[in-house]
Amino acid sequence: xxxxxxxxxxxxxxxxxxxxxxxxxxxxxxxxxxxxxxxxxxxxxxxxxxxxxxxxxxxxxxxxxxxxxxxxxxxxxxxxxxxxxxxxxxxxxxxxxxxxxxxxxxxxxxxxxxxxxxxxxxxxxxxxxxxxxxxxxxxxxxxxxxxxxxxxxxxxxxxxxxxxxxxxxxxxxxxxxxxxxxxxxxxxxxxxxxxxxxxxxxxxxxxxxxxxxxxxxxxxxxxxxxxxxxxxxxxxxxxxxxxxxxxxxxxxxxxxxxxxxxxxxxxxxxxxxxxxxxxxxxxxxxxxxxxxxxxxxxxxxxxxxxxxxxxxxxxxxxxxxxxxxxxxxxxxxxxxxxxxxxxxxxxxxxxxxxxxxxxxxxxxxxxxxxxxxxxxxxxxxxxxxxxxxxxxxxxxxxxxxxxxxxxxxxxxxxxxxxxxxxxxxxxxxxxxxxxxxxxxxxxxxxxxxxxxxxxxxxxxxxxxxxxxxxxxxxxxxxxxxxxxxxxxxxxxxxxxxxxxxxxxxxxxxxxxxxxxxxxxxxxxxxxxxxxxxxxxxxxxxxxxxxxxxxxxxxxxxxxxxxxxxxxxxxxxxxxxxxxxxxxxxxxxxxxxxxxxxxxxxxxxxxxxxxxxxxxxxxxxxxxxxxxxxxxxxxxxx
Amino acid sequence: xxxxxxxxxxxxxxxxxxxxxxxxxxxxxxxxxxxxxxxxxxxxxxxxxxxxxxxxxxxxxxxxxxxxxxxxxxxxxxxxxxxxxxxxxxxxxxxxxxxxxxxxxxxxxxxxxxxxxxxxxxxxxxxxxxxxxxxxxxxxxxxxxxxxxxxxxxxxxxxxxxxxxxxxxxxxxxxxxxxxxxxxxxxxxxxxxxxxxxxxxxxxxxxxxxxxxxxxxxxxxxxxxxxxxxxxxxxxxxxxxxxxxxxxxxxxxxxxxxxxxxxxxxxxxxxxxxxxxxxxxxxxxxxxxxxxxxxxxxxx
Numbered sequence: 044x045x046x047x048x049x050x051x052x053x054x055x056x057x058x059x060x061x062x063x064x065x066x067x068x069x070x071x072x073x074x075x076x077x078x079x080x081x082x083x084x085x086x087x088x089x090x091x092x093x094x095x096x097x098x099x100x101x102x103x104x105x106x107x108x109x110x111x112x113x114x115x116x117x118x119x120x121x122x123x124x125x126x127x128x129x130x131x132x133x134x135x136x137x138x139x140x141x142x143x144x145x146x147x148x149x150x151x152x153x154x155x156x157x158x159x160x161x162x163x164x165x166x167x168x169x170x171x172x173x174x175x176x177x178x179x180x181x182x183x184x185x186x187x188x189x190x191x192x193x194x195x196x197x198x199x200x201x202x203x204x205x206x207x208x209x210x211x212x213x214x215x216x217x218x219x220x221x222x223x224x225x226x227x228x229x230x231x232x233x234x235x236x237x238x239x240x241x242x243x244x245x246x247x248x249x250x251x252x253x254x255x256x257x258x259x260x261x262x263x264x265x266x267x268x269x270x271x272x273x274x275x276x277x278x279x280x281x282x283x284x285x286x287x288x289x290x291x292x293x294x295x296x297x298x299x300x301x302x303x304x305x306x307x308x309x310x311x312x313x314x315x316x317x318x319x320x321x322x323x324x325x326x327x328x329x330x331x332x333x334x335x336x337x338x339x340x341x342x343x344x345x346x347x348x349x350x351x352x353x354x355x356x357x358x359x360x361x362x363x364x365x366x367x368x369x370x371x372x373x374x375x376x377x378x379x380x381x382x383x384x385x386x387x388x389x390x391x392x393x394x395x396x397x398x399x400x401x402x403x404x405x406x407x408x409x410x411x412x413x414x415x416x417x418x419x420x421x422x423x424x425x426x427x428x429x430x431x432x433x434x435x436x437x438x439x440x441x442x443x444x445x446x447x448x449x450x451x452x453x454x455x456x457x458x459x460x461x462x463x464x465x466x467x468x469x470x471x472x473x474x475x476x477x478x479x480x481x482x483x484x485x486x487x488x489x490x491x492x493x494x495x496x497x498x499x500x501x502x503x504x505x506x507x508x509x510x511x512x513x514x515x516x517x518x519x520x521x522x523x524x525x526x527x528x529x530x531x532x533x534x535x536x537x538x539x540x541x542x543x544x545x546x547x548x549x550x551x552x553x554x555x556x557x558x559x560x561x562x563x564x565x566x567x568x569x570x571x572x573x574x575x576x577x578x579x580x581x582x583x584x585x586x587x588x589x590x591x592x593x594x595x596x597x598x599x600x601x602x603x604x605x606x607x608x609x610x611x612x613x614x615x616x617x618x619x620x621x622x623x624x625x626x627x628x629x630x631x632x633x634x635x636x637x638x639x640x641x642x643x644x645x646x647x648x649x650x651x652x653x654x655x656x657x658x659x660x661x662x663x664x665x666x667x668x669x670x671x672x673x674x675x676x677x678x679x680x
Numbered sequence: 681x682x683x684x685x686x687x688x689x690x691x692x693x694x695x696x697x698x699x700x701x702x703x704x705x706x707x708x709x710x711x712x713x714x715x716x717x718x719x720x721x722x723x724x725x726x727x728x729x730x731x732x733x734x735x736x737x738x739x740x741x742x743x744x745x746x747x748x749x750x751x752x753x754x755x756x757x758x759x760x761x762x763x764x765x766x767x768x769x770x771x772x773x774x775x776x777x778x779x780x781x782x783x784x785x786x787x788x789x790x791x792x793x794x795x796x797x798x799x800x801x802x803x804x805x806x807x808x809x810x811x812x813x814x815x816x817x818x819x820x821x822x823x824x825x826x827x828x829x830x831x832x833x834x835x836x837x838x839x840x841x842x843x844x845x846x847x848x849x850x851x852x853x854x855x856x857x858x859x860x861x862x863x864x865x866x867x868x869x870x871x872x873x874x875x876x877x878x879x880x881x882x883x884x885x886x887x888x889x890x891x892x893x894x895x896x897x898x899x900x901x902x903x904x905x906x907x908x909x910x911x912x913x914x915x916x917x918x919x920x921x922x923x924x925x926x927x928x929x930x931x932x933x934x935x936x937x938x939x940x941x942x943x944x945x946x947x948x949x950x951x952x953x954x955x956x957x958x959x960x961x962x963x964x965x966x967x968x969x970x971x972x973x974x975x976x977x978x979x980x
Contacts, residue, residue: 060948067874072686141841143822144815146868153686155866167843174845284683297699302732310728312696312847341730351684353695353728366703390843404848407703463846472852474842 066150071282076157076172076205078196079182084213088182088251089145089158092274095258096147142172151278166423166437167390169199170477174463177282178207180273185218185248189231194239195423201239202386202439202479204459207280208236208244211273216250220264239426247273287350291375292316292324293453293461295406296368300355308339308355309364314406314460316372317349318356323373326364327451332373333360367408369451369461377461379449382484386421386441386455387414389434391468391475397433397442398565400599401475405464408450411602412466413569415443416562432562434476443484447602455479469595502582506540508679510579512604513672515588516597516651517614518643519629520621522660522668523588526614529669531586539679542578544571545588559640565596572600579608584679592642594649612672613654618643620661687875690867691724696847697826697863698728698810702735704851705808705859709766709801712738714754715927717812719883720872721864725810726761737764739800739809743792744773745780745929747905753884768800780931781910792929798834801858808851808859816868826865832856873950877943886924887946889938893917900934925950 055063079085145156157172159165173179179200183193200208210232218224229246236244248265249255255262260272271279293314300308318324318335325332338345339355348354356370364370371377389395395414403412417440420431434440455462466476503510513530515523524545534541550557554570557563568591575585591597601609621643622630633641640646656675658668684692701708710725712718725734740754758765770792773779778791801809815822825841827849842850853859864872876883893904895915902909904917909931911917922935923946940946 056948056951060944060951063951064874064877064944064947067870068685068687068878070686071683072689141823142843144866145822146816146866148868148870153868153871171843171845175847282683288682297696298703298729300729300732306731308731310699312692339731341727347682349682349684351689351692353692353699355730402852404850407700459846463848465845465848465850467850467852472850472854474845474850477843477845 067148070148070151070153072153072155073178073277073280073282074155074157074176075178075180075277076159076169076176076200077180077182078159078169078200079184079213080192083182083184084251085182086158088180088211088213088249088257089156091251091254091257092154092156093145093147095254095274096149142168149274149278154277166195166199166388166439169196170203170388170390173199173203173205174459174477176203176205178209178277178280179205180209180211182211182213183228183232185212185214185224185228188228189235191424193232194235194426197236197241198239198423198426201241202388204455204479206283208241209273209276210244210246212246212248213251215248215255215265216253220248220255222265222267225268245270245276247271247276249273284349284351287315287458288317290315290350290458291372292318292322292370293372293377293458294318294354294356294370295408295461296364296366296370297407299365306357307361308357309370310353310355311370311407312353313348313350315350315458317347318354319347320344324356324358324370325373325376326362327369327371327376328379328449329363329368330376331360331362331364333358333362335359369406369408371451377451377453378483379451380483381446381449382443383452383480384418384441384443384482384484385464385478385480386439387417387434387466388439388477389436389475390477391473392436393468393471393475394436395434395476396565396595397562398569399593399595400447400469400602402467402469403444403446403450403464403478404467405450405452406461410450411447411599412444414466415445417442441481444478452480452483454482469598499580499582502580504582506582508539508582508584509608510582510584511608511610511676512575512579512585512587512600513610513612513676514575514591514597514600515586515612515614516591516654517616518618518621518648519590519641520624520626521614521616522665523590523614525665526612526658526660526668526672527586527588529665530672533669533673534584534679537673537679539584540582541584541586543586543588544574549574561640561646564640565593568593568596569599572596572603575600576603579604590642590648592646592648594651597651610656610676611651611654612656612658613651614668615650615657615659616661687871687878690864690871691727691875693847693866694721694724694863695728697849697861698725700849701808701810701851701859701861702729707804707806708736708808708810708861709739709804709806710734710736710810711797711812712740712754712765713812713927714740714750714757714884715812716872716876716883716887717814717864719757719881720867720875721810721812722757722761722763723875723879723881724863733762736810737766739766739768739797739804739806741793741797741800742767742769743780743929744769745792745908745931747884747886747903747927747930749886750884750927753882757882766800766804768796770796780929785932788932801834806858807853808861810861810863812864813860813862814867814869814872815865824862824865826862827851828860828862829853830858830860832858834858836860869950870947873943873947877947884927886927888942889921889923889940889945891919892922892935894920894922894935901937902933903930903935905930925953 077085143158145158147154157176159169159172181196212225212228225248247256247270248268249257255264256272258272258274261268294311296309296311298310300310320335320337322335324335335356336359337357338348397414397416400411400413403410417431417434419428420438420440422429431440453461462480464478465474468475515527517523527543531541531543554567557567571587578585625631632638633644642648656672780788813821825844830836894901895917901922920937921939923938924935938949940949
């Protein structure tokens with residue numbers, strides 16, 4: 044094989060280290076992903092890049108040689124794939140099952156490669172790797188041509204907004220370096236790429252195993268190829284810095300720096316644009332304006348900062364600004380809204396629950412978001428739109444979102460940092476989805492709260508009480524309604540203003556459109572929560588008696604209310620006792636299968652972990668339980 | 681238009697990570713080993729919060745067999761920058777008969793490094809700890825996330841890692857759980873050295889060549905750093921010009937013969953070297969996946 048010109052740096056290192064370091068210091072960085080399956084020779088290609096760029100040391104090479112004999116698939120030859128296959132369990136299986144990041148460097152650039160697997164079930168990993176990539180290398184096995192997975196990878200690359208695509212037609216050595224094979228694959232790909240919105244790509248015939256057209260082109264085996272070698276292309280492709288800097292200034296505030304009373308700086312990494320002292324800025328969503336006075340860094344104040352830099356800004360005015368706010372160009376701020384449409388990639392074993400509250404993190408903003416039932420799901424193989432009630436692991440769909448307060452964002456197509464978000468499960472804390480905002484559904488800044496001159500404090504003060512929601516939860520037949528009734532009677536005798544919401548007065552009216560599926564049960568509780576919230580605004584003590592089996596929904600209601608107003612009362616009656624009572628005959632029906640989704644039988648009850656109050660109807664009579672509860676919530680004002 | 685260099689992009693990313701953790705964690709700490717990676721991390725932390733000092737303490741896990749130069753550099757750094765230092769150490773090592781000469785490497789690192797680290801993290805209730813791990817160091821690290829979650833017993837589960845998209849890090853955790861955060865994940869050994877040179881970061885003199893008293897054992901050159909070093913029969917310390925690429929307990933850390941006394945010489949040697957930097961650490965020897973096993977046990 045020819046000696047790669049890009050990697051001929053040894054001589055310079057030995058002869059003139061200062062010159063080498065000067066060169067290295069001014070390199071740019073390119074992050075790319077490789078997409079392909081185990082069989083496409085992806086790991087072999089990456090191993091080859093590391094090997095050719097001298098990122099492999101002798102001790103690693105010795106280990107590699109012995110590993111090649113033990114686990115290798117290339118006979119006596121060095122199996123480059125073993126260089127990059129990571130964790131022990133994966134190595135046993137001979138496949139990579141996660142995202143791994145590899146590093147190599149040439150004279151011109153430093154590269155970070157996200158190595159992502161090609162199996163169908165790992166859409167999650169590829170989306171993760173693609174989210175930080177400037178470029179994608181899509182591998183095709185020359186013997187097989189375009190496969191379904193090629194379409195899937197290309198679609199994901201396009202979805203994640205990667206603007207540079209390389210089509211690497213690999214294993215050319217196994218098709219005799221035949222130009223017609225290459226040309227026909229490229230033609231097939233071109234028509235497909237155009238159909239999904241990939242306008243440009245660079246096709247290169249390579250052999251990762253033999254090294255053709257990796258570092259020099261054309262290789263002796265492909266005299267007919269007139270394009271760049273893979274490395275040369277990766278070195279020369281333009282990174283998107285110019286595009287990010289050309290956009291208006293935006294910086295999510297990460298942290299407010301207050302070392303003393305004389306200094307108040309807003310620290311963050313610039314998402315787009317440029318900024319100079321004297322520039323007018325607007326805080327979003329509050330809309331307050333000010334002027335940048337200094338760009339403070341450890342290395343001294345700057346005259347200008349650009350997208351990608353982490354800086355600290357000071358402002359001329361004492362404006363309200365904290366983590367989660369966005370500082371933007373005053374004349375061209377981003378939109379802020381509490382409703383938008385987004386494409387969602389689901390990444391968790393547990394499917395999306397429409398209507399449930401998730402944490403949504405976008406930039407430095409963390410809000411509660413609910414997702415509507417998806418408008419459709421996208422089949423990543425056929426790219427067809429399918430009807431969907433939810434999204435499972437590795438599925439992609441489009442849905443409308445509502446957040447509990449307006450957030451500042453840009454459409455993902457315009458700005459990755461301000462259009463991409465993650466969803467976090469409030470109980471497992473897992474990152475369950477990645478989202479890309481398509482557009483806002485309305486401008487929240489057009490929605491104004493009705494000015495209220497009688498405050499909730501006024502309402503409560505007139506009633507001489509502190510508003511609260513006494514939330515009774517427990518199995519059917521546990522005694523919730525009975526105890527809640529008793530508590531209300533006793534509070535009434537104490538001259539308190541109360542109201543009891545239970546299944547009967549809510550299900551027959553407000554919520555008569557809802558059934559008993561999981562989604563409907565979530566919506567039922569959400570409406571009850573909102574209703575209870577309005578009643579606390581009116582100064583009432585609200586009692587609710589619903590099974591409310593899911594922790595997430597109880598937590599959702601807790602978060603709707605002011606701190607300390609939500610009192611969770613767990614009516615902790617064992618299932619045998621509740622079923623033994625079976626006042627309405629429901630358990631019997633559920634056991635015989637006539638009644639589906641019945642809590643405790645074929646639908647789970649998630650008991651509260653730390654309820655404010657716990658009672659049961661085995662050790663106490665309803666009257667005793669009610670007295671105990673009132674004892675716990677005193678004083679009432 | 682101004683294009684950021686690769687080091688500027690890496691620096692901005694690391695600063696972003698430091699700030700995210702300080703904004704979202706309740707009680708962060710930085711693991712400070714006093715080595716080159718820690719020195720870069722500390723520099724980045726000072727940049728991230730300037731003009732305020734880093735709003736978290738430094739935690740040094742001292743094995744009791746640390747190089748004297750390393751401890752001196754640690755104390756000088758802490759004093760100069762006004763940092764808060766916590767030292768974690770196994771005070772019972774002597775009573776337990778644990779020392780680097782007689783104790784097997786697995787038990788030694790467990791007793792002197794892993795356990796004191798875990799105890800200190802629990803005792804102070806730290807819920808986030810910055811570590812200097814880099815993905816280029818070792819295959820098992822290439823897949824580790826920047827935010828790595830540990831159970832209440834500090835175990836790492838490679839199957840249960842959170843996906844990290846864009847520059848969004850999910851720092852939510854249950855009570856008792858903690859996060860190990862690696863702000864320099866995407867830096868390579870060359871980046872580290874280049875940055876130290878460019879930013880004129882003060883590092884431990886052990887990285888520079890100097891005549892030092894040495895003995896050769898099992899193909900490793902060991903420096904006789906103090907009188908506790910147990911010489912074998914007939915062994916006589918020889919003065920050689922040596923330096924270190926990586927720093928650990930002195931009786932377990934191999935030196936390399938070198939004439940490199942200036943920063944650029946070090947980088948030159950590193951670039952022309954034929955062995956990886958972990959080669960000099962006795963602890964990493966053994967089966968190839970051993971780093972991964974150690975990580976599951978709570979080693980950084």
